[in-house]
Amino acid sequence: MFDxxxxxxxxxxxLHRQLVEAAxxxxxxxxxxxxxxxxxxxxLWEFLPDLNWAGFYRVAPAKSGGEELVLGPFVGRPACIRIPFGQGVCGAAAASGETQRVEDVHAFPGHIACDAASRSELVVPVKRDGTVVAVIDLDSPSPARFAEADARGVEALADLLADRI
Known part of the structure; x- marks a missing residue:
């Protein structure tokens, strides 16, 4: 048993250093x-306080061709299953390959509200050989929950996981 x-x-x-070490x-x-x-x-759920969702979306074939994000393992309320590249915070991260740190999701153009309780979001792309293969998605019920230190820490986690997921 792990603790x-x-x-x-x-x-x-x-905290983020220890999170990456545990992962x-x-x-x-x-x-x-x-x-x-x-x-x-x-x-992620154990280490990071004030979350209402923590998990992954994987890059997978879209039903209509091309690629999109498909729900992966997570902790939290049931979530959207498929997210097109470029839509919502997760889709923006997947399309751009850049971390998205959003203080107020309701002000984000095209935000997809899978859980109405979410107020802020951090999405970090996981890249293998420069290609996005997944995103790590963190939601919080608190506005402006995620600081630059959280973004850097989750980016270090994404780097570790690039060849492990």
């Missing part, structure tokens, strides 16, 4: 990407 509960008094940079330990040597995403979604 990866962080000290709640940690500075954000140290490395859980995913090392495991070839199944779904299992790795599931464990990392649980770690």
């Amino acid at each position: 990866f509960r962080p000290d709640e008094s940690l500075a954000p940079a140290e 490395a330990a859980l995913t090392e040597g495991e070839p199944d990407g779904v299992a790795n995403m599931a464990n990392v979604a649980a770690l």
Whole structure:
């Protein structure tokens, strides 16, 4: 049994360092990407306070051709299953390959409200060989929940996971 509960008094940079370290330990040597995403979604939920959703969307074939994001392992309320590239915060991250840190999702053009309680969002693309293969999506019921330190920490996590999911 694993117990990866962080000290709640940690500075954000140290909290994220420990999160990446825990994810490395859980995913090392495991070839199944779904299992790795599931464990990392649980770690995100344990490590990061004030979330109402934490998980992954994977790049997969779209029903009508091309590619889109498809729901992967997560913790939280049921979510949108398919998100076209360029739509919503997740689709913007997938299309641009850039982290999206949104203080007020209701002000984001084209925001997709899978959970009406979400107020802010952080979405980080996971890239393998320069190509987006998934996104890590974090939602919070609090406005402006995610700081630059959160973005940098989750980007480090995405880098670790690039070859593990």
